[in-house]
Amino acid sequence: MAAAVELEGVNVTFGDFVAVRDANLTIEPGEFFSFLGPSGCGKTTLLRTISAFIEPTRGTVRIGGRDMKGIGPNKRPTALIFQNLALFPMMTVAENIGYGLRVRGVPRHERDEKVKNLLIQIALPEHGHKLVSELSGGQRQRVAIARALAVEPSVLLLDEPLSALDLKLRQHMRAELRAIQKRVGITFIYITHDQGEALTMSDRIAVMNAGVIEQVGNGRSVYAEPRTPFVASFVGENNAIRGRITQAANGTATLDTPIGPLTGRNPVGLPAGDEALIFVRPEALKLGGDPPSGFEGEALDVTYEGSITHVTMRVRTGQKITLSLGGGAAGILPQPGDMLKVGFEPQDGLLLARPERS
Amino acid sequence: MREGIVQRFSFAVYLGLFFLYLLGPLAVMAVSAFNTPDYPQVWPFEGFTLDWFGKLLSDGDMMYGLRTSLWIGVLVVLVSVPIGLAGAIVMTQIPVRARATYYLVVVSPVLTPGVIIGISTVVFWREFTTLTGMKFMYDGIVMTVLGQASFISAYCMLIILARLQRFDRSQEEAALDLGASYPQVFLHVLLPFLKPALFSAAVLAFLSSFENYNTTTFSILADKTLTTVLAGRVRQGTTPAISALAVFIVAVTVAGALVYEVMKRREDGRIRRRQQVAAKAEEAEFSGTPEPAAAE
Amino acid sequence: MSGGLTLVVALPLLAALILILLSRLERRKGAIAGPGFFQRNGVAVGLYLAVAVGFWAFFIIVLPQLAMVDLSFRPKLPPSQMGGPKDIFTLENYRYFLFGSTTSTANWNWLHIKAFFLSIGVSILITLLNLAICYPLAFHMAQSAPVARLRVLLLLLIIPYWVNEILRAFAFRVLLSSGGVVNKLLMGGGLLDAPIDFLGNDVGLYMGLSYAYLLMMIFPLYNAIESLDRNQIEAARDLGAPWWHIHAFVVMPHAKPGIASGCTLVFMLSAGALAAPLVLGGPRTLWFTPIVYDRFYQAFNWPQGAAYALILLFACIVFVLAVLRMFRLSLGEIAR
Ligand SMILES: Nc1ncnc2c1ncn2[C@@H]1O[C@H](COP(=O)(O)OP(=O)(O)OP(=O)(O)O)[C@@H](O)[C@H]1O
Ligand SMILES: [Mg+2]
Numbered sequence: 001m002a003a004a005v006e007l008e009g010v011n012v013t014f015g016d017f018v019a020v021r022d023a024n025l026t027i028e029p030g031e032f033f034s035f036l037g038p039s040g041c042g043k044t045t046l047l048r049t050i051s052a053f054i055e056p057t058r059g060t061v062r063i064g065g066r067d068m069k070g071i072g073p074n075k076r077p078t079a080l081i082f083q084n085l086a087l088f089p090m091m092t093v094a095e096n097i098g099y100g101l102r103v104r105g106v107p108r109h110e111r112d113e114k115v116k117n118l119l120i121q122i123a124l125p126e127h128g129h130k131l132v133s134e135l136s137g138g139q140r141q142r143v144a145i146a147r148a149l150a151v152e153p154s155v156l157l158l159d160e161p162l163s164a165l166d167l168k169l170r171q172h173m174r175a176e177l178r179a180i181q182k183r184v185g186i187t188f189i190y191i192t193h194d195q196g197e198a199l200t201m202s203d204r205i206a207v208m209n210a211g212v213i214e215q216v217g218n219g220r221s222v223y224a225e226p227r228t229p230f231v232a233s234f235v236g237e238n239n240a241i242r243g244r245i246t247q248a249a250n251g252t253a254t255l256d257t258p259i260g261p262l263t264g265r266n267p268v269g270l271p272a273g274d275e276a277l278i279f280v281r282p283e284a285l286k287l288g289g290d291p292p293s294g295f296e297g298e299a300l301d302v303t304y305e306g307s308i309t310h311v312t313m314r315v316r317t318g319q320k321i322t323l324s325l326g327g328g329a330a331g332i333l334p335q336p337g338d339m340l341k342v343g344f345e346p347q348d349g350l351l352l353a354r355p356e357r358s
Numbered sequence: 359m360r361e362g363i364v365q366r367f368s369f370a371v372y373l374g375l376f377f378l379y380l381l382g383p384l385a386v387m388a389v390s391a392f393n394t395p396d397y398p399q400v401w402p403f404e405g406f407t408l409d410w411f412g413k414l415l416s417d418g419d420m421m422y423g424l425r426t427s428l429w430i431g432v433l434v435v436l437v438s439v440p441i442g443l444a445g446a447i448v449m450t451q452i453p454v455r456a457r458a459t460y461y462l463v464v465v466s467p468v469l470t471p472g473v474i475i476g477i478s479t480v481v482f483w484r485e486f487t488t489l490t491g492m493k494f495m496y497d498g499i500v501m502t503v504l505g506q507a508s509f510i511s512a513y514c515m516l517i518i519l520a521r522l523q524r525f526d527r528s529q530e531e532a533a534l535d536l537g538a539s540y541p542q543v544f545l546h547v548l549l550p551f552l553k554p555a556l557f558s559a560a561v562l563a564f565l566s567s568f569e570n571y572n573t574t575t576f577s578i579l580a581d582k583t584l585t586t587v588l589a590g591r592v593r594q595g596t597t598p599a600i601s602a603l604a605v606f607i608v609a610v611t612v613a614g615a616l617v618y619e620v621m622k623r624r625e626d627g628r629i630r631r632r633q634q635v636a637a638k639a640e641e642a643e644f645s646g647t648p649e650p651a652a653a654e
Numbered sequence: 655m656s657g658g659l660t661l662v663v664a665l666p667l668l669a670a671l672i673l674i675l676l677s678r679l680e681r682r683k684g685a686i687a688g689p690g691f692f693q694r695n696g697v698a699v700g701l702y703l704a705v706a707v708g709f710w711a712f713f714i715i716v717l718p719q720l721a722m723v724d725l726s727f728r729p730k731l732p733p734s735q736m737g738g739p740k741d742i743f744t745l746e747n748y749r750y751f752l753f754g755s756t757t758s759t760a761n762w763n764w765l766h767i768k769a770f771f772l773s774i775g776v777s778i779l780i781t782l783l784n785l786a787i788c789y790p791l792a793f794h795m796a797q798s799a800p801v802a803r804l805r806v807l808l809l810l811l812i813i814p815y816w817v818n819e820i821l822r823a824f825a826f827r828v829l830l831s832s833g834g835v836v837n838k839l840l841m842g843g844g845l846l847d848a849p850i851d852f853l854g855n856d857v858g859l860y861m862g863l864s865y866a867y868l869l870m871m872i873f874p875l876y877n878a879i880e881s882l883d884r885n886q887i888e889a890a891r892d893l894g895a896p897w898w899h900i901h902a903f904v905v906m907p908h909a910k911p912g913i914a915s916g917c918t919l920v921f922m923l924s925a926g927a928l929a930a931p932l933v934l935g936g937p938r939t940l941w942f943t944p945i946v947y948d949r950f951y952q953a954f955n956w957p958q959g960a961a962y963a964l965i966l967l968f969a970c971i972v973f974v975l976a977v978l979r980m981f982r983l984s985l986g987e988i989a990r
Contacts, residue, residue, distance in 0.1 A: 382829075473943055473966075474966060
């Protein structure tokens with residue numbers, strides 16, 4: 001079976017500005033695929049390239065195995081849910097949902113039948129005659145989804161559809177979106193700058209930074225096995241400490257840093273002598289004991305949250321390091337001003353090359 | 359309020375004088391339309407009469423002029439609103455460097471005296487129709503429609519442009535994405551969005567055309583409109599029949615303005631109700647009603 | 655004159671060519687992206703846009719103006735001689751405006767010259783007068799009137815707005831003629847023995863002009879002042895600024911575009927007014943527009959009329975440019 005969407009060397013430039021650089025990607029049918037990245041990294045641009053609102057400057061977009069060059073947005077088997085929904089304010093809810101069928105020339109009774117079913121599916125069966133301006137935010141959201149699903153696209157593209165919603169509603173809609181995707185079984189391509197959203201909903205995630213897709217993988221691998229410093233620090237909390245590699249062997253390496261030698265995994269095989277960063281998650285740092293890698297610092301701020309306690313400490317170089325202590329440590333909670341000795345196991349440290357800039 | 363009594367009093371006097379100046383002459387003229395003497399007079403009021411309105415109706419030239427004016431008004435609406443719409447859309451799409459020039463060209467008729475527009479229209483079309491052998495086009499009504507269209511289209515464009523600038527382009531894209539063709543996007547999405555502006559533009563175009571004199575007096579050639587007949591009558595002598603015509607026109611505009619006001623209030627009410635419904639739905643969502651559909 | 659016909663065809667084509675080249679250029683430089691004109695609008699709608707705007711811009715606006723310029727530099731000839739050997743470019747129509755003769759430059763044509771400058775001067779005064787009359791009301795409506803009163807005020811303003819110029823002039827005639835209301839009242843009150851000839855001494859005309867274009871001033875002013883944030887005025891007041899200071903340095907600078915657009919409109923309408931001078935003018939009244947009118951319909955000298963119209967247009971352009979320069983505005987800001 002052909003891939004749902006394939007990107008091959010896709011570049012998009014606006015004047016001199018490169019919004020998307022050399023994107024290569026294969027998205028499988030039925031997959032819930034997310035693009036995760038900070039604001040302005042080119043997510044929307046990439047999505048609009050897939051739905052034909054932007055021509056790639058270079059490269060190929062294939063949908064269902066077919067090259068989409070020269071095929072307009074109204075001819076592609078995709079449906080886009082806009083960042084602002086873009087519902088038609090002068091049409092009723094039912095007319096909005098039925099619009100795609102109407103322009104396809106589907107006969108009226110057939111259309112009405114289908115719209116009715118969709119209204120039931122989104123739990124708004126009584127709202128068909130209303131105008132969009134009479135709905136709540138969450139209801140509008142569902143209408144937008146129904147409108148896109150009505151045309152039975154093979155790929156549904158969603159551009160931060162939940163960003164305008166309230167936190168509680170957002171969490172509810174996450175589950176609902178995931179359920180809809182399971183039910184209809186089509187490919188969802190989902191854009192977000194919220195890592196929680198990406199991690200909970202997606203089969204696979206592409207992390208983007210400044211127009212470049214830095215890593216593709218499932219939630220676990222992106223979180224646990226980041227391959228670039230950007231991914232390591234963008235997905236989840238992370239502490240990064242700079243240094244120079246003194247020795248490297250058997251997939252581990254030791255880094256000479258201003259706060260002492262630190263040892264961690266070296267998955268990309270950086271050689272001794274290289275400038276590098278070592279990443280340690282806050283929950284991997286432990287208090288006390290005599291771990292292989294350890295350093296000292298002064299506790300600045302301690303926030304107790306029940307099962308977890310967040311500690312911010314300052315090390316000798318002035319850098320701030322954060323710790324998340326599990327509930328078991330409740331007995332010996334540090335106080336601000338305490339000198340702390342912390343450390344981590346080699347498998348919890350991760351060495352990555354320092355990016356040239358910064 | 360920090361204003362003193364003196365200030366407030368003098369502002370009230372100013373306001374009174376302003377509206378006396380604005381409405382007084384019209385009121386005087388209106389009263390003279392119902393007074394019996396055949397010179398328009400208000401005081402002494404010698405007797406109430408509606409004869410002057412009757413005279414108006416039996417004035418053949420005036421009625422002919424009225425018919426022509428109505429025709430021209432309708433034609434101007436049919437020409438100017440589509441042109442203004444196209445002008446506004448093109449304004450949003452024209453290459454940036456050509457925009458200022460384009461704006462200058464299409465807005466210049468608004469800032470050009472009407473007589474000059476009338477003159478240039480007949481000068482050009484007289485020559486053009488002669489050279490191309492389309493002499494039948496050189497007709498008072500056609501010339502007047504063309505002449506008036508030059509600046510009325512610009513009014514329409516400015517009205518439509520104001521609304522177009524608030525148009526959310528993603529709606530167009532949403533329609534395309536759902537499979538609509540380009541003409542369908544235009545018909546189903548852009549035009550309905552612009553409908554209120556198109557309506558305002560049409561009303562404004564009709565009224566501007568109907569009351570126009572400066573351009574029309576040149577472009578109407580041998581034909582007559584209400585305003586040119588009126589101008590002739592007024593120059594010949596002053597009769598209360600003219601006051602009667604003014605009363606009639608004022609009455610029609612007042613009625614129009616009132617209808618417009620009522621419609622606007624209704625529309626405002628409708629929008630407010632919708633917002634209330636939306637707010638209620640929003641509330642239901644947060645009070646955790648499991649099925650939002652059941653909230654109604 | 656087939657040269658003219660060539661121009662009629664060539665000019666729109668040239669403009670289309672320039673537009674195509676410009677959009678190519680901008681596309682190459684990346685200033686615009688996305689689909690091209692016909693791709694974006696579709697062929698049918700794109701064609702409609704191009705034809706409607708092309709017809710408007712060229713056949714209704716630009717070419718007629720050019721034809722008028724052309725005609726103003728030609729002699730008056732019977733139709734049979736048009737395009738013949740006598741149909742040459744000449745300055746005689748402009749010479750006539752200055753010297754009252756197409757050939758001699760011995761005497762100045764004082765009547766026309768005076769009428770021209772008087773029209774311009776009086777129009778400027780009327781413009782300033784209307785600005786002064788309207789400003790307080792516009793400010794009141796935009797900044798301090800309660801909503802209910804604002805609606806009433808707007809309604810009261812809109813009603814007379816659509817009353818035609820001729821009827822407005824006529825109303826003033828009813829008011830000011832020798833047997834008119836004002837004279838009767840004054841004489842009835844014993845203040846006068848004989849009626850004042852308001853129309854003969856042009857008071858009627860000037861008042862009528864000011865009256866006719868009052869509303870052209872108030873709406874632009876109102877719109878411009880309305881967009882001023884009330885807090886700015888409050889802030890200035892709290893700082894102890896006197897009221898005139900607030901108007902001169904807070905409100906007026908903000909309302910600049912509205913003031914400029916109101917002034918331009920009133921000036922242009924007043925300098926180009928035809929109905930008011932015809933209805934309210936006495937036999938000795940000097941106004942330029944009726945003179946232009948007479949070139950066409952009494953002298954039947956179209957080339958001369960075209961020249962006179964151009965002189966008037968020139969004055970209006972100078973006025974608009976002067977206003978723009980004075981207020982440091984662009985055309986887009988005043989014609990909104
Ligand atoms: N039409 C355009 N012309 C020029 N630059 C553009 C255009 N569209 C987008 N950009 C630029 O490209 C970059 C990427 O934009 P894009 O909208 O794809 O970001 P995004 O990742 O979706 O951000 P957000 O999370 O804020 O929506 C931005 O810096 C933006 O300024
Ligand atoms: Mg975006």
